[in-house]
Amino acid sequence: MQTSILAADKDPMGAAIADYFETGKAGTLRVFSSQFDEDEIPVRELFRTYGRMPALEQKALQLAAGNILDVGAGSGCHSLALQQMDKTVTAIDISLRSVEVMQKRGVRSAQAVNLFDPSLTGRFDTVLMLMNGSGIIGRLDNMPLFFRRMRELLADNGCVLMDSSDLSYLLEDENGEVLIDLAADYYGQVDFCMQYRDVRGDSFDWLYVDFDTLSLYAERNGFRAELVAEGKHYDYLARLTPVKPE
Numbered sequence: 001m002q003t004s005i006l007a008a009d010k011d012p013m014g015a016a017i018a019d020y021f022e023t024g025k026a027g028t029l030r031v032f033s034s035q036f037d038e039d040e041i042p043v044r045e046l047f048r049t050y051g052r053m054p055a056l057e058q059k060a061l062q063l064a065a066g067n068i069l070d071v072g073a074g075s076g077c078h079s080l081a082l083q084q085m086d087k088t089v090t091a092i093d094i095s096l097r098s099v100e101v102m103q104k105r106g107v108r109s110a111q112a113v114n115l116f117d118p119s120l121t122g123r124f125d126t127v128l129m130l131m132n133g134s135g136i137i138g139r140l141d142n143m144p145l146f147f148r149r150m151r152e153l154l155a156d157n158g159c160v161l162m163d164s165s166d167l168s169y170l171l172e173d174e175n176g177e178v179l180i181d182l183a184a185d186y187y188g189q190v191d192f193c194m195q196y197r198d199v200r201g202d203s204f205d206w207l208y209v210d211f212d213t214l215s216l217y218a219e220r221n222g223f224r225a226e227l228v229a230e231g232k233h234y235d236y237l238a239r240l241t242p243v244k245p246e
């Protein structure tokens with residue numbers, strides 16, 4: 001698992017966020033994957049305000065309480081909304097340029113640090129991971145490491161609020177039947193690479209995980225997963241809580 005932040009010349013999303021912040025518009029943030037056709041992320045949507053957020057994200061912001069950690073905070077959209085709700089939040093991101101934008105936008109506590117860097121310490125009542133927040137876990141193999149890290153960062157009675165999607169609908173054949181190749185890697189493990197203007201990032205692993213698989217890994221690693229809400233497109237919000245030792 002990487003524990004570092006991104007080099008400036010390998011940070012296309014940060015470059016796009018900085019451009020949009022400074023000029024009010026941005027070029028195309030392109031997304032490549034060995035599994036999917038080329039796609040793009042509308043940069044404007046990274047700056048969404050509370051009213052424009054999907055219901056699952058609004059729900060997560062309502063539930064977030066106490067000392068909150070916004071993981072992979074991007075432009076700071078969720079942190080700013082939380083501050084407006086008079087909640088206390090620390091935003092972290094591996095993109096230094098994004099963190100600089102967050103600070104300029106008024107996020108009071110924003111830090112360029114990797115979630116898995118041991119120099120990040122603290123006890124949080126809510127760890128927030130949004131916009132397919134499970135992506136940062138990368139691969140199912142990293143689940144034990146992820147849950148250990150959450151135990152370190154969570155205060156007593158704290159929880160993780162994370163959204164994700166079940167990608168099995170992509171495997172449906174023309175009859176609507178899902179054919180899962182059990183010998184293949186888990187279907188939610190995706191590789192992505194982004195490009196903005198001449199800034200091309202390295203390829204990275206990004207995990208989409210269905211709720212049952214998440215629950216299974218949670219249970220194996222001393223956590224309980226609850227389905228808080230379901231979205232319109234195979235997406236959902238989960239709450240992960242450590243199970244106290246007897």
Ligand code: SAH
Pocket residue numbers: 013045046071072073074075077092093094095098113114115116130131136
């Ligand atoms: N939460 C934001 C941005 C989502 S994009 C939103 O909903 O708009 C995912 C973000 O996670 C990116 O800004 C990326 O730089 C950051 N990120 C990826 N891996 C990370 C890690 N290990 N630790 C902290 N941030 C990470």
